[in-house]
Amino acid sequence: MESDKWSKVLGWVDNAQTEELINQPAAACDSRQLGLKCSQSGQHASRSMKKNRSKPTAQALRRSLRELARVARVLALEGHEDITLGHVSMRDPAGRGLWIKRGGIGLGEVGAKDFQLIDFDGNLLQGKGERHNEWPIHAELLRTRPEIDFVGHTHADYIVLMSCLDEELRPYTHAAVFFDPIPPRFTQTSELITTPELGRALAAAVGGAAAAIIRNHGCCFVGRSVAELCTNGILLRQACEIQFKLSLSNARQVWPEAAEAARKRAALSVNASGVELYWNYYRRKLEQHEKRR
Ligand SMILES: [Zn+2]
Numbered sequence: 001m002e003s004d005k006w007s008k009v010l011g012w013v014d015n016a017q018t019e020e021l022i023n024q025p026a027a028a029c030d031s032r033q034l035g036l037k038c039s040q041s042g043q044h045a046s047r048s049m050k051k052n053r054s055k056p057t058a059q060a061l062r063r064s065l066r067e068l069a070r071v072a073r074v075l076a077l078e079g080h081e082d083i084t085l086g087h088v089s090m091r092d093p094a095g096r097g098l099w100i101k102r103g104g105i106g107l108g109e110v111g112a113k114d115f116q117l118i119d120f121d122g123n124l125l126q127g128k129g130e131r132h133n134e135w136p137i138h139a140e141l142l143r144t145r146p147e148i149d150f151v152g153h154t155h156a157d158y159i160v161l162m163s164c165l166d167e168e169l170r171p172y173t174h175a176a177v178f179f180d181p182i183p184p185r186f187t188q189t190s191e192l193i194t195t196p197e198l199g200r201a202l203a204a205a206v207g208g209a210a211a212a213i214i215r216n217h218g219c220c221f222v223g224r225s226v227a228e229l230c231t232n233g234i235l236l237r238q239a240c241e242i243q244f245k246l247s248l249s250n251a252r253q254v255w256p257e258a259a260e261a262a263r264k265r266a267a268l269s270v271n272a273s274g275v276e277l278y279w280n281y282y283r284r285k286l287e288q289h290e291k292r293r
Contacts, residue, residue, distance in 0.1 A: 064090060065099060066112040068150070071230045072101060074282045076108030077289060078234045079156050086154035088229065089138040092117060096125060098142055103130030107154070134192055136199030137220055144203045148222040150229040155218035158241035163213050165247060169239055171261040172246065176239035178270055183211040183236060190216035211236045227279030234282070
């Protein structure tokens with residue numbers, strides 16, 4: 001059941017509230033009133049819920065979109081910004097499609113009101129402004145991956161550099177070891193992914209992986225929570241930076257074999273609670289950065 005899944009994702013929404021969320025008419029979910037979305041710890045969100053149980057639906061979506069906006073701004077801080085290009089999205093909890101960052105602004109400028117609701121065919125249902133034309137990346141990944149609710153697509157500097165090398169990513173250090181499987185390369189085209197056909201081809205290449213490198217273009221990454229989405233994007237860039245810089249060296253290179261990498265992965269606590277710790281670190285870092293401005 002869709003409602004059951006979102007109850008788990010949001011953590012604190014009980015069954016009755018979840019039903020209300022699913023049954024909410026589109027007009028009540030206007031992005032001008034709502035913020036963004038989830039991935040706060042259940043404890044924190046639970047406290048907020050107790051403060052105002054009269055509007056759980058609007059609050060849940062607002063909180064989720066606000067968190068997704070934070071992901072966009074953290075990614076900008078961590079080397080993912082490319083002018084106004086790059087976008088993040090989340091599955092609409094009411095099953096109408098997905099909320100995607102609007103066009104015309106950079107990742108570092110995204111706030112809770114900068115998301116549009118589109119259906120899986122790209123039709124604008126709510127929100128204003130330009131729609132990113134690579135929306136099929138998000139629609140097709142979310143359509144083919146029911147276990148994930150968040151997608152990112154960026155042209156992060158070192159990921160773009162790695163995307164120009166005909167090299168598979170290797171588990172040189174912690175950053176790449178984090179991924180299992182190692183993010184594959186999508187090599188069919190370097191052109192913009194603006195059609196459902198290309199979106200489906202990309203989704204097929206990604207398979208069950210948490211991220212992929214798109215040849216001569218950038219990357220995509222996914223998550224079951226905003227914490228996973230953000231962590232996957234950041235660690236993919238770190239892994240690409242390490243490998244690209246190593247590629248400039250003539251020194252002999254080594255990397256751990258599969259069993260050693262698996263042991264490292266286990267020791268790194270690559271699980272939901274571990275990822276939540278990383279996300280909380282980046283939330284604090286963003287907060288400090290924005291206070292200084
Ligand atoms: Zn792109």
